[in-house]
Amino acid sequence: MPLYPLFADLNDRHVLVVGGGDVAARKTAMLLKAGAKVTVGAPVLAPELREWVQQGRIIYKSGAYQPDWLDGTWLVIAATRSRPLNARIAADGHVRQRLVNVVDDPALSSFQVPALIDRSPLLVAISSHGAAPMLVRRLRERIESLLDPALGSLLQLAQRYRARIRARHTDHTQHRRFYDWLHDGPVHALLRAAQPLHAERQLVAALADRAVPKATGSIALVGAGPGDPGLLTLRALRALNEADVILHDALISEPILDLARRDALRITVGKRGGGTHTPQASIHALMLEHARAGQRVVRLKGGDPFVFGRGGEELEFLRAHNVSYEVVPGITAALACAAYSGVPLTHRDHAQSVRLVTAHCGQSLNTLDWSELARERQTLAIYMGVGQLDELTQELIAHGRGGDTPFALIENGTLPQQRTLTGKLGDLPALATRHAISAPALLILGEVAAQADAAHWYGELLGDPPQHLAYLRTLADAA
Template sequence: MQYLPVFLDLRRGAVVLVGSGDLARAKLRLLASAGARVRWYATDGNHDLAGLDADDVSRIELVSGDPLAADLSGVIAVLCAGAGDVGPAMAARASAIGLPVNVMDDLEHSTFIFPAIVDRGDVVVAVGTGGASPVVARRVRELIETVLPARIGDLAGFIGRWRKTVHSLIPEFALRRRFWERVVDGEIGALVLAGRNAEAEAALKTVGDPSAFAAGLTSGKLEGRVTLVGAGPGDPDLLTVKALRALQDADVIFYDELVSPEILDRARRDAARVPVGRRVGNPGIGQDAINKLLVEAAQAGKRAVRLKGGDSFIFGRGGEEIEALRQAGVAYSIIPGITAGLGAAAQFEVPLTFRHEALRITFLTAHKARDAEAVDWSTLTDVKMTIVVYMGMTAAPSVRAGLIAAGRSPQTPVGVFARVTRKDASSAIGTLAELPDLVEKVAGGPAILIIGDVVAHAAASRHQQLTQLASYFQDAAE
């Protein structure tokens, strides 16, 4: 993020607008709609105010003369649109005295840029691309426009009118936040969004004990809970809507090592973040310690999220955590995630089942060689079974040896899919006999091994076959 989105209070001073033509008038209309006081230096001398209502016109001061000699006292920002060579010179003057300045389509001479704006009264959404692509920003704004309730600004205004009163009744910040979340997400918020403000006001006035209402308890004590959230294999766009909601509501997030920074960025900014994961060679704090942290957070009235890569219930030890929460009497919920095996299958187009070819799937873990040695490979020799191996990179030689010894053909197609759904995802396709060598080719994990005839249908496999064929014909031609 190169530009920090901020909101400028236009009641604090005047805005100087320098320029002419349609570009300047577009900025003038934007400033007027925000209630700004504007000093407009029309560089072509044409101060046409057509299309502005009387209230807007009354706040616009039409100024003649050289803008480079303008009095900038009481000014809070300078805008240049359609100003030609005057723009950079005006920007230099404004910057010299610490005023924020924007020269349209000139990032070099601007200290701030204009975002695409969604205006819902008291709710304003700003979308920016760092000046790189206003068209992309506009498209994003259009998407937001389609999903944002028309009266969301009314809801913000409703809360604003009650804010001081509720603050005096609920001095504790965390409990007060819970109160407003219940208002926004519940019946009162729905009434405002439906345009039934009088009924919403009446409903809020009937809340006898705001603290109890906020906590959902008669005691007024914060109710803590734990939510197990599957973060998926890495791509933040694969988070479910419910998972995003939990991350936004969380007071504290206990996350695994494999959870990507991009996913953590979707969490509430002021939520505490506690790393509790482990990787090969690093045992972490241990499962018992994690269970204890979850219980303690909930008992302290916090909404805790246990954020796990993939899905909590597929080799994520989520079952153990649920048992600990049950024994402690802690409320909990579970939000599933896309497991890495399914992420790999989707990204590299590996159909884990295929009619008449692959009728069963087995998921297993082989974190270490001894894990692989403990597997009864004789149950996995069915050629119509697809095997998905988690955490199997270091145990790849044992996986190969176990399957071949049990009778699986060394020519069985195998894929090693690393860092699936991420930008640096990698794959290597070959045979079971080549499995350890394939692991070396993907340049590090985490990785999923998929073993079975279905791997031959993978997009990566077809690409590899075409590449090999092209190489063969090239060699033949030479």
């Protein structure tokens, strides 16, 4: 038989937990959060439970379980390590018509404690009737990632104004459209931006007008990270699932786009390796067009929008045109490529600072302070520099950086085809040519880059000689 789903109001109601270990403490914490008056019975208590007794938050019954502990309780949780004792507690509870949960034992239980996603007052509960708790955990993680944390605040606000909303919009269609606006419009956006007072003012202003507010568009500048979809933030994933339109860079990987809402309009913008080019002004025009049409637009950028991503320019444009926006940071390539190659960007013994540098064209090279970049005991993370490796090497060595400085050149960082080339600065251009390194690639230069030879863990490791050949030779010598 399927379980009957039920949300119980336990506020100021007595609940018994039998058991004094960590599991009992976890169950007690959930009950206290629900406002229950909790009695815990056990010979000894875990430190957390003892602390709650001292604080007066729970009642403690010391000693072995007694059936009269059940008197006056609404429900019971058996969390002891003894199945015979748990079975006895369950039997006593059933005789007294109490709801009983025996932890991890559905056969003895008359109710199950579901996996819970808490966006109070919104609660989402998942149960497999105790058959597949690991699957339930996975489902909970998936749903958790899709539900905006600001939903709880939105529901609380809607709850406070429910009567006024119903009085203002008595027509069913208008009533539904108002709630659609409440969820999709500026109120929810302001709550996500941690501006509850402004959100409430927007709601009050909307209720002053009998007409349902028109849908207003918005822009989310979203960092997609370096390519591995597993590095997307939860907020970025939610934005992709809510988007009507996605304006994405050419470097955004298909696995990331596959996570987006299926019916969203996808438009490729940007350029790759000097190929097709969407001017920045055209990107601005597309953002404005779709936002003014009342659509939720995601401007999806590789890495982080504010690290060599023109996010600042786009934000200035949106402000100038009074378009609502939010910014969702992404993991920038320097952090991700270094991590996937086993390179710490800072190290107590080798580097006390990191410089993020772009070298995507000759003009950008001319603006760099080479004497500062050539200093030791710092790490350089150079973006978009594959086409200028000769110039980079010459300038750094000319300004005092040693030709034996270690480097790690990471191609297609975090993607399955990642390759990491290591060596010395003086050999960088020749090695990159020999191994046909191409964009996108990130150069890490400094003493920390030597860590890649030992700590590299993802993708193919290249060197001079290639690292896999050196490893085979080591094995041959040992044989």
